[in-house]
Amino acid sequence: MTKYESTVKQVPYQQTAVFARLSDLRHLEVIKDRMDDPAFQQAISAQVPADKVEKLRETVQNLEFTADSVTVTNTPIGAVTLAIVERDEPKCIKFELQNAPIQGNLWVQILPTSDYTSKMKCTIGIEANFFIRKMIEKHLKEGVEKLADMLAQIPYY
DSSP: OEEEEOOOEEESSOHHHHHHHHTSGGGGGHHHHHTTOHHHHHHHHHHSOHHHHHHHHHHHHTEEEOSSEEEEOOSTTSOEEEEEEEEETTTEEEEEEESOSSEEEEEEEEEESSSSOEEEEEEEEEEOOHHHHHHHHHHHHHHHHHHHHHHHHSOOO
16 A cells, blocks of 8 residues: 655644544535535635636535545546545544545544644545556645645634
């Protein structure tokens, strides 16, 4: 398995609050509502090429959330699920890809830095042959970093 790690991100919230929010994926459903917020749209436009914004909006609107999983339904290969497979409260949440053409997992590690702040690191692991891995390696390196950035900016209250 090949692993890709983000840099450590500082989070201005308690470790327990971050863990509680991320360990129930229904809390992330607010992403759908934020897609209609003009300020959020402007922030997205600054980070995503204009020709990809509508595709991103469509993908986000087609996400299905449960306490233990998030499923994207409009992919070329059908529905793909990222499911929680282990919770190590309050320091780690492990996810696994399901119904995907490659095996993959994600770890979100959360550690306290003080009584009111914490730090976070994301790790993606994939099991793919050499050619597929080389095709997606750049995207995984960028993706794990962007995921960690996004998770560090969520309000955890």
